[in-house]
Structure formats: structure tokens, C-alpha cells
Amino acid sequence: xxxxxxxxxxxxxxxxxxxxxxxxxxxxxxxxxxxxxxxxxxxxxxxxxxxxxxxxxxxxxxxxxxxxxxxxxxxxxxxxxxxxxxxxxxxxxxxxxxxxxxxxxxxxxxxxxxxxxxxxxxxxxxxxxxxxxxxxxxxxxxxxxxxxxxxxxxxxxxxxxxxxxxxxxxxxxxxxxxxxxx
Numbered sequence: 585x586x587x588x589x590x591x592x593x594x595x596x597x598x599x600x601x602x603x604x605x606x607x608x609x610x611x612x613x614x615x616x617x618x619x620x621x622x623x624x625x626x627x628x629x630x631x632x633x634x635x636x637x638x639x640x641x642x643x644x645x646x647x648x649x650x651x652x653x654x655x656x657x658x659x660x661x662x663x664x665x666x667x668x669x670x671x672x673x674x675x676x677x678x679x680x681x682x683x684x685x686x687x688x689x690x691x692x693x694x695x696x697x698x699x700x701x702x703x704x705x706x707x708x709x710x711x712x713x714x715x716x717x718x719x720x721x722x723x724x725x726x727x728x729x730x731x732x733x734x735x736x737x738x739x740x741x742x743x744x745x746x747x748x749x750x751x752x753x754x755x756x757x758x759x760x761x762x763x764x765x766x
Contacts, residue, residue: 596652606649635725
């Protein structure tokens with residue numbers, strides 16, 4: 585088994601002693617929990633057969649504790665050019681040249697947001713796939729992370745659902761579109 589490091593961003597009161605005890609009893613003895621600027625988190629170093637197994641077991645354990653919900657997993661799939669450089673252990677200029685096609689094979693993934701701004705965002709899973717230099721396990725982990733965070737975000741969106749007809753129609757559209765996947 586391998587060791588995987590990740591952070592779960594958690595909704596709920598992590599400062600409550602009963603919650604802390606519950607997390608330990610649930611099996612989260614391989615994590616450090618805290619709160620920064622009102623956002624709860626658990627930093628895990630977990631042994632498991634795969635990244636997905638590590639994250640899923642940790643999320644199940646966290647959510648088994650009273651009033652705790654996993655909000656997302658970090659490192660996030662949405663990255664800036666600086667974060668791409670950090671993950672690749674390259675300079676920002678090197679990554680900029682890849683993005684603009686002045687180095688590398690060209691065809692760098694398009695940004696998913698802020699396409700005309702300096703603060704553009706990319707999906708790490710797209711970048712990892714484009715690179716092809718990452719180990720298959722790392723590419724699988726990047727794709728799992730993107731999918732898992734999409735599911736957590738969808739769950740959060742459903743919680744926001746109210747009587748707004750347009751929002752209900754949007755969720756119905758997403759539900760119909762994803763029906764063939766499962």
C-alpha cells in the first residue's frame with residue numbers, strides 16, 4: 585500500500601470536543617484537523633491501495649461524525665499558472681511558454697475560466713492528461729479529484745436549491761444528462 589496526502593475541507597464545528605473524539609473514534613487518527621478563517625479542514629496522510637480509496641475512506645469516516653460534511657478535496661483540480669508551475673517543479677516562464685505553444689508540442693489545454701484575464705484557471709486533470717509524462721496512477725488521481733470535487737459541488741448546489749424554477753430546471757437538465765453515465 586502507498587501513502588497519500590490530501591486535505592478535506594469540512595463544513596461543521598471542528599472545535600467541539602465531542603466532534604474531535606468522534607473523528608478519532610471513526611478512524612481519522614491519521615489526520616490533523618483545524619480551522620482557518622472559518623473553514624474547517626482535515627489534513628490526511630493515509631495508507632491505501634489507491635488515492636481514490638484513501639479519499640473515499642477518509643470522507644466516509646468524517647461524514648459519519650455528527651453534523652460534518654466534506655465540502656471538497658485539496659489539492660484542488662482548479663489551478664492557476666503559478667500552481668501548475670509549482671506542481672511541475674518548473675518556472676512560471678517555462679509554463680507560460682508551454683501555454684502559448686512556444687515550447688513543447690503545442691495544444692496546451694484551454695483555460696476553463698477567465699480566458700481573457702491574467703488570473704486564468706485550468707483543470708489540473710486536463711493539464712496532467714496533456715503532459716502524458718505523469719505516471720498513470722497520478723493521472724487517475726487527478727481525474728478522480730476532479731470528479732469527486734464536482735460531486736461535492738453538486739451536492740452543495742442541491743442544498744442551495746429552493747423554489748427558484750430556473751435552478752430546478754438546471755438540476756433536472758444535469759440529472760437527465762448524467763443518467764446514461766450510471
